[in-house]
Amino acid sequence: MVSKKAAVLAFVGMVLMMAGCSVKSVGKTSGEPQSISVFAMDTYMTLTVYDGEQEKALAEAKAEIERLEGLWSVTDENSEIYRLDNSAGTAQVSDETARLIDAALDMNTMTNGALDISLYPVLAEWGFTNGNYKIPDEKRLSQLLGNVDCRRIKVTGNTVKMPDEMKIDLGSLGKGETGDRVTEIFKENGVGSALLDLGGNIQVIGSKPDGSPWKVGIKDPWGEGSLAKVEVTDCCVITSGGYERYFEGDDGEVYWHILDPETGRPAHSGILSATVIGDRGRLCDGLSTALFVMGEEKAEELWRTVGGFDMILITEDNRLIMTEGLADKVSVYPQYGDIVTEVIEDKT
Amino acid sequence: MMFRPKGKEVQIISDGKVIYELDLSREKDREIRVEYEGRSNIIVIENGDIYMKEAECPDHICIKTGRLSKAGGPIVCLPNHLIVCYKESGELDAAAG
Numbered sequence: 001m002v003s004k005k006a007a008v009l010a011f012v013g014m015v016l017m018m019a020g021c022s023v024k025s026v027g028k029t030s031g032e033p034q035s036i037s038v039f040a041m042d043t044y045m046t047l048t049v050y051d052g053e054q055e056k057a058l059a060e061a062k063a064e065i066e067r068l069e070g071l072w073s074v075t076d077e078n079s080e081i082y083r084l085d086n087s088a089g090t091a092q093v094s095d096e097t098a099r100l101i102d103a104a105l106d107m108n109t110m111t112n113g114a115l116d117i118s119l120y121p122v123l124a125e126w127g128f129t130n131g132n133y134k135i136p137d138e139k140r141l142s143q144l145l146g147n148v149d150c151r152r153i154k155v156t157g158n159t160v161k162m163p164d165e166m167k168i169d170l171g172s173l174g175k176g177e178t179g180d181r182v183t184e185i186f187k188e189n190g191v192g193s194a195l196l197d198l199g200g201n202i203q204v205i206g207s208k209p210d211g212s213p214w215k216v217g218i219k220d221p222w223g224e225g226s227l228a229k230v231e232v233t234d235c236c237v238i239t240s241g242g243y244e245r246y247f248e249g250d251d252g253e254v255y256w257h258i259l260d261p262e263t264g265r266p267a268h269s270g271i272l273s274a275t276v277i278g279d280r281g282r283l284c285d286g287l288s289t290a291l292f293v294m295g296e297e298k299a300e301e302l303w304r305t306v307g308g309f310d311m312i313l314i315t316e317d318n319r320l321i322m323t324e325g326l327a328d329k330v331s332v333y334p335q336y337g338d339i340v341t342e343v344i345e346d347k348t
Numbered sequence: 349m350m351f352r353p354k355g356k357e358v359q360i361i362s363d364g365k366v367i368y369e370l371d372l373s374r375e376k377d378r379e380i381r382v383e384y385e386g387r388s389n390i391i392v393i394e395n396g397d398i399y400m401k402e403a404e405c406p407d408h409i410c411i412k413t414g415r416l417s418k419a420g421g422p423i424v425c426l427p428n429h430l431i432v433c434y435k436e437s438g439e440l441d442a443a444a445g
Contacts, residue, residue: 037364120416131409217443
């Protein structure tokens with residue numbers, strides 16, 4: 001591991017030197033994509049840049065992803081979140097961690113509790129954090145649920161205070177925030193066209209090198225492949241679906257990883273996947289989970305009252321519901337002729 | 349769903365590089381061994397299914413994932429930088445989810 005890091009640093013150094021002495025060859029739109037894969041945050045990420053200072057942008061992005069993972073990992077004993085979770089309930093954290101927790105608390109309010117970062121111990125009890133799946137017994141579940149309520153977390157400057165027995169996990173919005181940071185780094189390096197795939201969280205900069213929009217698939221929650229595509233520029237497309245991680249219990253039922261903070265059990269709102277499309281990865285990431293939990297009606301209400309995002313909901317009864325801003329950007333593939341498409345409009 | 353997309357094209361990606369592209373509907377049963385930094389994984393193709401049989405990794409999440417399925421995400425062995433996933437349709441730049 002150490003030798004690998006050293007190798008990466010040496011590589012970054014080389015790239016920086018090359019950038020310094022031959023700006024022209026590294027610079028502007030060659031149109032030739034350059035990409036890297038990063039294994040981090042329990043997933044794999046692929047970053048592709050089409051212009052700007054490509055090598056430097058990618059190297060800086062990789063370093064930043066690894067730095068943020070080091071702050072937010074729930075399992076790394078040196079991370080800020082691990083220290084907070086395993087403290088007596090108070091810890092000092094960096095600016096970016098404090099800001100992210102703050103954002104999570106705001107989103108909890110905004111979604112009426114549908115997104116709750118303190119649900120982590122319940123998620124772990126189901127085995128969704130390590131793959132040792134089991135159906136928790138009712139007693140244990142209600143005991144753990146008693147400690148779930150992120151409104152009891154107080155962030156003051158860089159100090160986070162929460163009840164001793166509470167444990168948090170920023171997994172529901174950390175990847176989105178990371179995508180936002182990588183986007184910033186790319187822009188600082190003159191990148192005007194890039195595709196970020198952070199384990200299925202898609203964030204794009206600009207359009208494709210030929211000027212056309214990026215085509216992003218919306219996965220078929222029943223089967224393999226994509227059910228629809230959405231054409232986008234300069235935005236984030238982030239989906240939460242039960243199909244992403246689940247297990248079949250001894251009772252033959254399917255249990256998926258998106259839990260309702262109210263019950264501590266897999267959320268069954270009638271939605272099979274919720275996609276949020278907007279400017280900020282952090283918001284889209286957190287909201288996609290929340291909308292999945294909230295269900296169609298409450299999701300629609302949130303879109304009308306708060307707004308600032310578009311969404312695509314795929315329901316158990318074969319409907320694809322999208323907000324009006326997407327009407328000319330989404331197309332359902334012909335083999336899904338049995339899906340009913342609905343567009344919701346902002347009547348106000 | 350009445351209309352499933354046809355074909356079962358999968359990719360095996362090791363450390364970011366596609367090392368196999370397979371059409372499971374045509375593949376014979378066999379095992380594929382992939383190594384990463386001296387640790388190996390064994391992927392099995394069996395009756396048109398694909399799954400991770402063995403993995404020299406601490407958590408074995410990849411094995412527990414079971415067969416690559418209609419509803420599942422990719423089979424991922426993070427410690428060994430190995431992914432088994434369905435290939436995306438040609439016109440798409442990426443897929444969300």
